[in-house]
Amino acid sequence: METLESYVAGAWITGTGKMSILVNPTTEEALAQTSTEGIDFARAVAYARAEGGPALRALTFAQRGELLRAMARILHANRDALIESAILNAGNTRSDAKFDIDGASGTLAHYADLAKELGEQRFLLDGDAVQLGRTARFVGQHISLPRSGVAVHVNAFNFPAWGLAEKAACAILAGMPVISKPATSTALLAYRIVKLFTEAKALPDGVLSLVTGSPGDLLTHLGGEDVLAFTGSSDTGKTLRLMPNIAGNSVRVNVEADSLNGAVLGPDAGPGSDTYNMFLRDVARDITQKAGQKCTAIRRIFAPASVIDQVRDDLVDRLRDAKVGDPALDGVNVGPLATAAQLRDIRAGIERLATESKIVIGGTGDFEKVGVAAGKGYFVAPTLLVNEAPDSARHVHDHEVFGPVATLLPYSGKADHVIAQVRKGRGGLVCSTYTDDRAFTAEMIFGIAPYHGRLMFGSEKIADQAPGPGTVLPQMIHGGPGRAGGGEELGGLRGLAFYSQRVAIQGARPILEAVLGAKKS
Numbered sequence: 001m002e003t004l005e006s007y008v009a010g011a012w013i014t015g016t017g018k019m020s021i022l023v024n025p026t027t028e029e030a031l032a033q034t035s036t037e038g039i040d041f042a043r044a045v046a047y048a049r050a051e052g053g054p055a056l057r058a059l060t061f062a063q064r065g066e067l068l069r070a071m072a073r074i075l076h077a078n079r080d081a082l083i084e085s086a087i088l089n090a091g092n093t094r095s096d097a098k099f100d101i102d103g104a105s106g107t108l109a110h111y112a113d114l115a116k117e118l119g120e121q122r123f124l125l126d127g128d129a130v131q132l133g134r135t136a137r138f139v140g141q142h143i144s145l146p147r148s149g150v151a152v153h154v155n156a157f158n159f160p161a162w163g164l165a166e167k168a169a170c171a172i173l174a175g176m177p178v179i180s181k182p183a184t185s186t187a188l189l190a191y192r193i194v195k196l197f198t199e200a201k202a203l204p205d206g207v208l209s210l211v212t213g214s215p216g217d218l219l220t221h222l223g224g225e226d227v228l229a230f231t232g233s234s235d236t237g238k239t240l241r242l243m244p245n246i247a248g249n250s251v252r253v254n255v256e257a258d259s260l261n262g263a264v265l266g267p268d269a270g271p272g273s274d275t276y277n278m279f280l281r282d283v284a285r286d287i288t289q290k291a292g293q294k295c296t297a298i299r300r301i302f303a304p305a306s307v308i309d310q311v312r313d314d315l316v317d318r319l320r321d322a323k324v325g326d327p328a329l330d331g332v333n334v335g336p337l338a339t340a341a342q343l344r345d346i347r348a349g350i351e352r353l354a355t356e357s358k359i360v361i362g363g364t365g366d367f368e369k370v371g372v373a374a375g376k377g378y379f380v381a382p383t384l385l386v387n388e389a390p391d392s393a394r395h396v397h398d399h400e401v402f403g404p405v406a407t408l409l410p411y412s413g414k415a416d417h418v419i420a421q422v423r424k425g426r427g428g429l430v431c432s433t434y435t436d437d438r439a440f441t442a443e444m445i446f447g448i449a450p451y452h453g454r455l456m457f458g459s460e461k462i463a464d465q466a467p468g469p470g471t472v473l474p475q476m477i478h479g480g481p482g483r484a485g486g487g488e489e490l491g492g493l494r495g496l497a498f499y500s501q502r503v504a505i506q507g508a509r510p511i512l513e514a515v516l517g518a519k520k521s
Contacts, residue, residue, distance in 0.1 A: 004034035004191045004212040007198060008044035008179070010051065010205045015039055020184050020213055025091035025336040025378045026326050032089070032188055036213035044179065044209060045221045048150040052177025052206025057146055060122055064173050065115020070202045071168075072108035075101060075161070078196055082161065082189060089188035090160060091336040091378070093327040096290045100189075103472070104165035107490075110474040111169040114493060122175070124493075125516065126502060129509065139509045141516060144500040146175025147252075149225030151499055152218065154240075156231040157183035157338045158293040160190040166474065166490060167229050168208060174499035176227070179209040179218070183232075185339045187212045220245055227252040227499060229489070231295070234258045237485055254498055255485035256478070258400045259295060260425035261469065264444065265303040266435025267413040271310050278463040279434035280311075283406065284318040286470045287382050288334045292404035293342070296430050296470045299400055302390075302418050305410035312386055312408055316361045319382040325370025332370050336378040337403055343378040349401030350383055356393050357385035357407050380404055390421050397424035415440055419447035427451055427482020432469035434458040453480035453488065 004022070005012040015035030022032040056064060075082065079101055086097035118124070126142035133139075151171040155163035160182050171178050182190035194210040197203060211218065222228060222245060230240055234257035240246060241253055263283050269275040286298040303311040327335030337343050347364045354363070362383030369379050382404040387393050390409040411418040422431055431452050433444045436459045449455060454476060456469040472478045477491030489495055505512060 001030055002032040004032050004187060006036055006039055006212050007194055007210040008039060008041070009047040009209075012198075013039055015213055022089055022185060022188055024088055025338055026328075026372060026376070028376055034184065034187065034213040036211060036216050039216065041216055041218040042221050045150055045218070045226075048177040048179055048206045048209055049148070050206070052204065052208075053148055053150070053175075055204035056172065056175045056177060056207060057122065060120040061115045061118035061173065062120055064175065065112040065118075067172060067203055067207070068108045068115065068169055069112035070200070071165070071197060072105045072112060074196050074200055074202060075105040075108070075165075075193065082192060085189045085192050086161070087328050090157075090186045091327055091338055092290065093333055093335050095333065096327070096335065099289065100159050100161045103159070103162040107162065107166045107474045108169050111173050115173055124496070124500070129512065132506060137509050138506070139512060140504055140506045141512055142502055142504050143516060144497070144502045147225050147227065147499060147501050149176070149223065149227065151176045151178050151227045151229065152222060153178060153180045154215070154228070154230045154232065155180065155182045155190075156295070157186045158290060158295070160186045160188075161193060162472075163231060164190050164193065166472070166478075169474070170489065170495035171499045172207060174496040176499040177207050177209075179211060181211040181215050181218070184213050219243060222246065222249070222251050224249040224251065227254070229254040229487075229498070231256045234483055234485065252498065254479070254487040254489065256295060256429070256487045256489065257483065257485035259427075259429040259480060259484045260299045260397065260400055261296060261428050262300045262302060262422045262425065262431045263298045263469070264418055264422065264431065264433040265307070265311065266433060266437055266440050267304045268437040268440065269434050271307060271314070274460045274463045275434050275436055275458060278458045278466070280314055280318060282432065282458065282468040282470070283315060285468060287319065287384070287404050287406050288322050289470065291335055291337055291380070292382075293338060293402060294470050296472060298432070298469065299406055300396060300425065301406055301408045302411050302421060303408065304413040306413060308386075308408065308410040312360060312384070315384055315408070319361050319384060322382050323370055324367070324379055324381060325372050329371045334382060334404060337380060338378070340378055342403065343380065346380050346401055346403035346405065349399060349403070350380075350405055352395050352399055353385055353401060353405070353407060356389075356395055357387040360384050360386055362405070384408060397421075415443035415447060419444065422448050423451055425451070425483070427480055427484045428453075429478070429480040429484050430454040430456060430469045432456040432458060436460050451481060453477055453484065
């Protein structure tokens with residue numbers, strides 16, 4: 001059985017003591033083991049700050065971008081082997097594995113392109129100089145520079161490649177070294193990616209470290225110049241924010257947590273229209289892709305009461321065609337959940353939703369699985385429920401079931417009614433609305449925008465090109481308010497802000513222009 005090491009302080013280290021076991025979620029067979037006992041995390045943090053930080057800050061944006069481009073090329077060159085790792089340990093179908101790995105390389109390449117545009121700078125000017133005195137000689141200028149600490153990234157189990165890359169791309173371009181902690185249960189893919197990076201010597205020493213098991217006391221060593229980005233449950237996010245050194249040192253924290261993402265069918269998008277078909281396609285894909293284990297997946301589906309039965313039947317037809325089973329087999333498009341714990345949680349979540357909603361397909365019972373031994377694997381059938389009383393419902397607006405599960409809810413056909421229902425989710429990563437009606441679009445934007453990090457509007461004009469709300473694009477911010485964690489990542493150059501310190505510089509205009517290159521436009 002393979003033993004996963006951690007890469008810290010410039011070296012691969014095997015932990016001691018009790019090992020955590022990584023399994024194949026299709027067969028439940030052990031694949032690998034890992035431990036971080038005996039690793040000196042204080043030294044790991046210090047090394048990243050002392051070696052990785054100065055090495056990055058000495059480079060221009062363009063030079064940092066070349067590091068990112070090298071990382072993207074390594075992923076692309078080893079794509080097939082990485083796909084096999086994702087199938088084995090994460091339970092991904094080949095399509096789902098490509099989604100994760102190509103998302104990772106695409107994000108790295110996007111930030112490499114942004115770096116090229118920034119050129120030979122090492123910091124960013126933030127706006128123009130501002131006159132502060134009675135003459136134009138005394139001015140102020142805001143600039144953003146890289147923070148001098150380390151960025152610790154705690155990533156979720158569902159995207160071991162993309163999660164690593166999207167956070168690392170922003171941090172490295174901003175000039176901060178990274179310690180990446182993937183979820184232990186699916187760490188095999190992240191481990192093999194970082195192995196490829198180190199073998200190719202793609203990055204200066206200390207720029208990227210990897211922790212493949214328990215974080216131990218890693219987070220207790222963070223101070224005021226460091227940052228922590230976490231993706232996972234809202235309860236864990238709260239715990240991290242309240243750690244004494246995190247709170248006491250005002251460590252900058254970004255949390256991406258739970259999200260009851262919605263999909264709204266507009267009253268004008270009748271059955272058979274291109275917009276209606278786009279809605280069906282996006283909803284069905286989000287239920288089945290990655291076995292529903294996406295933070296952006298649609299959990300609540302809102303449709304006008306006048307067409308609710310048609311929507312139900314059309315979604316059932318699509319979900320009935322889904323083939324669940326061994327993700328390595330052709331034709332299978334829904335693999336297993338990642339862990340036994342996930343299986344227990346999803347089954348319990350479906351039962352909870354079913355106390356106030358009706359299961360119309362799927363559920364917790366036995367079902368046919370392609371190419372899987374009897375009684376093996378962490379599988380749940382794609383499940384659709386219908387709640388006929390959304391105004392009084394509680395669980396559907398309060399509990400996220402992180403699997404191939406969604407609930408259909410009727411609304412009156414009026415924007416104010418569905419806006420009130422969407423808001424009950426108390427903050428989300430993304431909400432999608434399918435309509436060609438400009439007035440309805442405007443009502444939805446201003447009604448739900450304060451409750452979300454991203455809104456996607458599907459319509460006839462983009463039905464053949466939009467990737468759907470479940471795809472996180474590096475050009476747009478990712479995160480959301482309230483229960484979604486209050487965080488914000490990506491968004492092009494906006495993603496660098498988390499890793500940068502904005503400073504107001506005041507002084508004589510000629511001196512600041514000479515030092516900062518801030519010429520008056």
